[in-house]
Amino acid sequence: MKIVGNDKQKQINDIISVVKLSILLLIGIILCERFIKNNKPVIWAPETYYTVICLLIPLMVSILIYLIWFFSTENKIKGKYGEIISKIEIAVFILVFSIIIFICGVNESQYKFLYLFIIIITTIQFGMKQGLIVSCISSFIILALDIIMLPDLDVNIYFQDDLILAGIFILTAWPLGFYVKIEGEHIKKLEDMINIDGLTELYNHRYFCDSLAEKIKSGKRDNKPVSMIFIDIDYFKHYNDTHGHLKGDYVLRKIGEIIKDNTRKEDVPARYGGEEFAIILPNTDEEQALNIAEELRKKIEYIYFEGEENQPNGKVTASMGVSVYPYKAKDDLELIKSADDALYKAKFFNKNRVEAYTSILDDIKNNTDEKDVELVTSIKTLISIINAKDRYTYGHVERVVFYSKLLADKLNLSKRNKQILIYGAYMHDIGKIDINKEILLKKTKLTDEELDILKQHPVNGMEIIKSVNSLKDVIPLIISHHERYDGMGYPNKLKGEEIPYLARILTVVDSFDAITSNRPYKTRKTYEEGIHELERCSGTQFDPDIVRDFIEVIRNNIELSILDKYEYR
Structure with a gap:
């Protein structure tokens, strides 16, 4: 609807521009007629030479300038400046018409009707209010000329006739303005219905x-x-x-x-x-x-x-x-x-x-060597692609980052270790970029082959970020976040304290969110059930000290009963 409205306005502007050009040509004809007497041109007579210089040549130049402006800037000057230019045009036309009337007999001139053109144009462009203003200005000019030229007449027949013309000016602007207003309201109503x-x-x-x-x-x-x-x-x-x-x-x-x-x-x-x-x-x-x-x-x-x-x-x-x-x-x-x-x-x-x-990665970029900024930007793009493939992964990452911040404060991690943990939480699933969407979103149990493909994502993630020197400390978290405390995890079957401390933290946080989130192949457990699952697997899958601290963080910071009942929305 907006395009239709713009097309209609363009058509109106085109018509108005053609009318303005036609008016200029009409003025040229009037001036030419003025300088022809008894069917013989007197344009080069000495007494008219300076008139030609002062009137015809500037008029021809103005027509040329207008043509150049019309064809070079049409639809380019819009808004406030376009409106100002249009109003200047109107003022120039009023001035030109007044000059034409003055040199063609003043109060006796037969060209007073020229004002009708600019009244109509103004009303169509700017509405009834502006149209009435121009009609009043035009009426004032022709009536003032009548009084100035014949001030002592008891009955000024020109003034009487021009009163009627002034009435025509106003009656032209008034109903035309109403029509323009009604048309505008109709278009606005149609736009509102769509927009x-x-x-x-x-x-x-x-x-x-x-x-x-x-x-x-x-x-x-x-x-x-x-x-x-x-x-x-x-x-x-x-x-x-x-x-x-x-x-x-x-x-x-x-x-x-x-x-x-x-x-x-x-x-x-x-x-x-x-x-x-x-x-x-x-x-x-x-x-x-x-x-x-x-x-x-x-x-x-x-x-x-x-x-x-x-x-x-x-x-x-x-x-x-x-x-x-x-x-x-x-x-x-x-x-x-x-x-x-x-x-x-x-x-x-x-x-x-x-x-x-x-954005975590925006922070990383600020702390990254200039030569690695482009690589970090590419990593951010990859994470966006993963999020688009799997909405769960996006929400999961955001929650894991949040949980990691809370747990880092509880464990009194140094500023650098907290930073590394948060970066790892943000990027730990980046290796899923290479995994088929059908596997990520599969609603039934994965086959052994599909499970092997899924288990490759820690290694894939490490390969993606290892070329970024400023992220080298994050690699242990990415490669080890699926290792188990009892040595039964993957990919390297690390055990106990062989698993990097920050990776053990990430494992607890990552697993808790996976347990308490809906997936295509399983229904989420409640937060209380998630806590019980952490306790059950403490010492086998998870570091028991970290589990204890994390459960305390969860109970102190999250309203479990509300989240369990109403999930995330």
Whole structure:
């Protein structure tokens, strides 16, 4: 619909431009007629020579300039500057018409009707208000000329006739302006039907994506940031199931209203899908976006929704993720992905909070030798590919990183060891890039051959990162995160303290999340069941000291009963 509207506007602009050229040619004909008397040209008569120089030549030059401008800049000058140029054109036309009338008899001139052309053009381009202004200016000029030229007449017949012409000017602009207004409202209504979400009255997903591409393009051209806020209603499925879809729709409408009322004119608030919303914030840095998101979060939390006391956290709340172009994303797709990543973190661990996007690999790049930056960027791309192949792997990595941070603090790891553990948690499954998607997502039990292929991912991961010198300390975690404390793991069957300490930590964290996550081939265990499984395998699969500390971390930091009942959304 937006394309159709643009095409229609282009057609109108083309017609208006042709009319303007026709008016200039008509003025040329009028001037030529002015300098022909008794069917003989007098253009080179001495008494008219200077008139020709002062009028005809500038007119021809102006026509030439207009032709060059029309064919070279059509559809290039838009927005504020295009509107200013159009208004300057209108003023020039009014001035030219006034000069023509002045040299062609002033109050006796028969060319006063020329003002009608510019009145019509202005009304079509800018609407009734501007059309009436131009018609009033034109009326004032012709009536003033009548009074100035014949000030002492008791009955000024020219003034009487021009009063009627002035009325025609105004009556032309008025109804034509109404038509233009009605036509514009009709087009706007059709656009809204296509671009606006019917339930929340925010923009819909399609318009959001189109607008994001445009805002990113503008941001790149003007060297301005573009931020994005992703919003998701916490436990919305539970509210819908408890109170019904009508109440759920009311929540969506109300939150849509809050978002609309608390965004700026230049922002693009949209319903992204289901209970997810998104806001594009042009020329907005991350700090500003975080402040806007936090204000929205508070307003949603403080408003009362019927039955919200039955929600797991006692309120209808929303989680939000923030990212910004070009600092956290290089294009529109990365901006969506990074904002969604930030939202995921906010939702999974605490909910009812705002998170800014952070990337472990961005931190790695900052601490990497210049010659290795390109390799680290390639690793980031590989991880994105894995996430696209297997959504579980993406969520799994994010959770393992989080658990690793908590456990690192509990174990009082040094800053460097904590950093290595987090890097290892982020990249431990990178070797899955070489594994077929059918194996990763297989719903039935893997064959021995398929299991052997899957067991190669620690070795594959080591091969991928071993060329990056700054990541050499991460290799033991990647190669050993499936070793067992009793020596029955893979790929090297290391036992006990032969397994690097950080790898033993990662094994516990990685296994706990695998136990408590849904996979295509198995249903997740509850968090309490996951803890019991760690205790059962303590001393055989896992280092017992690390298991003890990790269980303490989990019980102190995660609301197990809520997560078990409502999973991650």
